[in-house]
Amino acid sequence: MKKTIVTLLICLIFTGLHAQNIFSPSKNIKVTFDINKKGQPTYQVFYKNKAVVLPSTMGLSIKDAEDLTHNFEVVNTENLSFSESWQPVLGEQSSILNTYNQTRIYLNQKETNNKLNIVFKIYDEGVAFRYEFPLDNTVNYFTVSNENTQFNLTNNHEAFWIPGDYDSQEYAYNKTKISDIDNSKIDLNNGVGLKSITSQYRVQSPLMLKSSDGLYINIFEAAVVNYPIMHLDVDVNNFQFTSNLVPNALGDKAYLRTPSVSPWRTLMVSDDARDIVSSKMILNLNEPNKIEDTSWIKPMKYIGIWWEMHVGLSTWDYAGSQNAQNAGTAFGEMIPSGKHGATTENTKKYIDFAAKYGFDGVLVEGWNTGWEDWYGKWKEDVFDFTTPYPDFDIEEISKYAKSKGVKMIMHNETSGSVANYERYLDRAFTLMQTYGYPAVKTGYVGKIIPRGEFHDGQTMVNHFNFVAQRAADFKIMINSHESVRPTGYHRTYPNYIAAEAARGNEFNAWSNGNPPDHETILPFTRLLGGPMDYTPGIFEIKMNTYDSTKTEQVHTTIAKQLALYVTMYSPLQMAADLPENYQKHLDAFQFIVDVPLDWQNSIYLEAEPGEYLTVVRKDKNTERWFLGAITNKDPRKTSISLDFLTTGKKYKATLYLDGKDADWKDNPKSYQIITKEVTSKSDLKLKLAPGGGAAISFELID
Template sequence: MKKLCFLLLACSFFTLSAQQLESPSKQIQVEFSLDAKGTPTYSVTYKGKEVVKTSKMGLSLKEDTALVQGFSLVNKEETNVDETWNPVLGEQSTIRNHYNQASFHLLQKETNRKLDIVFKVYDEGVAFRYEFPSEDAVRYFVVSEENTEFNLTGDHNTFWIPGDFDSQEYVYSESKLSEIDNSKLDLNNGIALKSIESKYRVQSPLMMKSKDGLYLNIFEAAVVNYPVMHLDVNTENFELKSKLVPNAVGDMAYLRTPSVTPWRTIMVSDDARDIVASKMILNLNEPNKIEDVSWIKPMKYVGIWWEMHVGKSTWDFAGSQNAQNAASQELVPSGKHGATTENTKRYIDFAAKHGFDGVLVEGWNVGWEDWFGNWKEDVFDFVTPYPDFDLKEVSDYAKSKGVKMIMHHETSASVANYERHLDRAFNLMKEYGYPAVKSGYVGRIIPRGEFHDGQTMVNHFNYVAQRAADYKIMVNSHESVRPTGYSRTYPNYIAAEAARGNEFNAWSSGNDPKHETILPFTRLLGGPMDYTPGIFEIKMSVYDPEKTEQVHTTLAKQLALYVTMYSPLQMAADLPENYEKYLDAFQFIKDVPVDWQDSKYLEAEPGDYLSVARKDKNSESWFLGAITDENARKTEIKLDFLTPGKKYKATIYADGKNADWEKNPKSYAIKTRTVTSKTKLKLELAAGGGAAISIVPIN
């Protein structure tokens, strides 16, 4: 009897008292507890400073008792993990996965329902998720709301974009948390589809900086069979609450036992470099599920793409004003179609001459005449080329030149149609030797009523990667859900866009000069981005004197982006004839690798600047990129990451003396010098500028 009383007392004690968990370095501490109502709560401190105040946790269920209170702690399990793994492609060849974990097994007395809340605490942050364990009978349930809170300690400086369920393609705003208001934004910025329901809703990852110099980032990892998490902001008391993206009937997620939610993540450091260098999001995903990865290769590519954005050619064959039956072969050519056999051969020749791996061709297939804006289901069949594009001839020519072709699948957001045709489309790719596909999802989703960021679409994007792996095909998705580390599980999901890319500079208000200094702190935390850098003809007036649009960087910064914006799939996005004008600067794009042995984040400040050095996976060469915002910047870079005692030849591609992103963007200078690990390089970055450096051992 005494023993039984002790166990009951212990259970009561655990129910009421706070449970603490520390990071391996002991600098981050999480406190988990159940309040008087049995509601799960947590808080986070960093080096003794409160970062997240006591915040509630839980989920609401449709037509069922909410999992928000009435819990008791059944037991607690703790473990620590310190392991390493090798990504197929990545910023470094080895990644350490080091954390302390606590699993809190809860029981809701009223319903006899089990809920586990699992925390992992890394040296760079905290992750937690809800787990629904196996029960005697399988339970099916519908999540109607997630009640996760992030109660912050102050009015932090914040880098944010609106909580749009259909697009991430926004310029970042920088403001205090209290000043977030979507209604005050100029949303006439080239985005075709907007689904913004609240003035005070923002997207994650949300990057912040406190008044006392702490950097915070709230995001999520391993979004699988669950909608994307946005954040509702209480601008008066700086509280954030999770907001899931609904499906066509207003529900959030359909789940069953056993299952798990994505990880909710809070990164924190007093050094901004720790945020951009973190591999926590990748680490929180399941390990690689593809046994044979020999076919997953990094790629640098050129393609028929930018010429459509600048108005030189079109995607459609007949002209969009002549909206003929997309399946008909009786199309009357407009004379401006870009994806012709002859033009593709020109790009193949350029790729072969300059050592590029692949050529992308957009607009090769029928359907572009009436593809946009009609919410039409059967726009593309993904197998029928236009009359002026010969698949076999192009494929044979590319093979003869040692160049791979990259397929393009614009779905027009008709996802149901794409899934019906997916296997036929992949079979066609295998027939003609295409190793990679770029997919697009511009427009309103079909099934109608679904959002890009809902559970249905999350499952679709993950399914395409899985099915592509069966065909040994790599996937680069555009207008997709933003990545949350799934490329660890399916490394053939080689890249994604899922943010405002370089193309917006061609035909909209563009991307301001600080844009590329923010993306590494936000979008790139979840996985590689196909940003399409390398634009040399900065001003669009080159193509039409009436145009005022331009790229908001210098030419040298476009080079630096190949290092600062990580992707194992990088495009030299400009036209071949433009590169021919600047072959000395183009040399850096030819030389820079896209797969790395090691990466060093040397300087970082969100919205201001970033300097990164990366070591080629297959040699002893290093490459360095430094970028700045609209402000010119002087900096001194220590090369102490180089091997001591070795000499290197540094080729520095820098802004010219009078360079300026707006007034003189194409001014650049190239110089070489011998450097060692003791060298300190002084760099002068122009407004909106940058520097790119190759550092090659001298034998």
């Protein structure tokens, strides 16, 4: 049941008004809004009377018109207090509290009479504000050429950052002082296929920061709709960040009309890191669910024909790229290479494995024609998303999967040709309906078509949101890869079940990989905006198993791979390794079989960005709890109180732990499994190996 409480107060404010204070419900956070001598809107942020953001200017530059940055006066304000609880379709908890104080400030630009509203929502965990462009007499069309939102910080904080790349977020995080942010000093070639970095001093949001006196600060955005993604330009000398909007092919940032709004600009702050990682502020800032019947939106645990391509055992293409060039484009003229992974026979093996262990779905990549000549060609019409290769019998496979109680997951790689995908979209979704595919993994590898557009621009934001909306009409769930990073839009369209939009597990197969601290940073950055399809569960850690010349490996222990199913929230989780590798470790694989994907409650017990994370979650449908604990390259000892368990009840705890000699680099496959009886009064002492973790299930026995 949804409960809403709103208190509204309207105040007329005259031109002479200056500073106005807005408080969070707890009073711990204060925002001071003001108009300076130039008529510029400014704001400051305080946490427990300590300055977090110094006076920072606000506003936008408008193409061929007066900029909305100066010469403003306040004409009135509107204040309200709001509180509601709402229930997500899928989530980390079954009910979410949305409580804030809001102030809407009505501005008028002298001489031009242009109107601009700035709306603040102050939560106990942070501040959000956005620009509103009201309708004034007639509809006004305008072009945003820049946004001038500043975040003027107080000191040289420690920052967890990746380069401000308009086309990719697939970077390992850097941990430096703000003054040391410099894209020219980092490895930009670590497996990232497409790079569009146009500034030496630009980073992406969400940006995680920590002050020397123990404040945790996060700069991000929410509800990005019909607007480009916000990156951040850095003044490394003055510790100041300024919004940088991703341009389109013409260099413009956003095409808007009145009435419309910008995304929310957010700043979370706390002296407890757990408040940041557990926050639902980004989700709360999005519009409520627009899908009436959500019964078809369900969590999915899946396996798939995917990792075998990354480790070189098979290929996406049917005939090989050289064969395709020699023989033409029609697959009937090609000679099969013999390495194609997406065959009917191979798919049935995966279906059998999924059925045996109770998995919901099987993903198959490389099932459709076009893979021989696709990568890096910037071609308009690579895929038609409906024509299978001759060795993939889509009808037979669908019937076989149905007989085994397994759902198939579609794969639509667009090769960045978005215009082509939109032309085929309804036909692709109709094919999925015909053969009973409830979900699709979309891919956007390569430069975007329409040519000149970036992955993070307004055109692509609109595309990703449109695909989710159109998929809802077909009752299909979306899992996007190489997309813009989520900003909570899955509240509005909960069929947008997951996304990649960060450096995923596959980079461990063919690059320098993801350092051991990577998974301890992502929950403080990428995952704040929505679930991530990280593809955990790799048991065969070292790639020289497949090729003796390879030196690549996964930078975790097996126990940490298990813990990721709890620490990296997603209602769509892949057991990414090969079935034969799980057969070698069925005792450890049992945790992947058991762990649910939809939760009644989640409690972040310990958290420190870049170092460690411990979270426990309760299954939405049973009395079972599951705990995940991970660490970075350093070993860690910790004691966990089990006071979250029901008082007076006994539980069977199954602990999947690092072995005594485990180490992510030297001995990653060493693990131990222990069972014991526990209660809410018990404490568990855990020892995590370097790059290690612990995964625990708690089953009610009394």
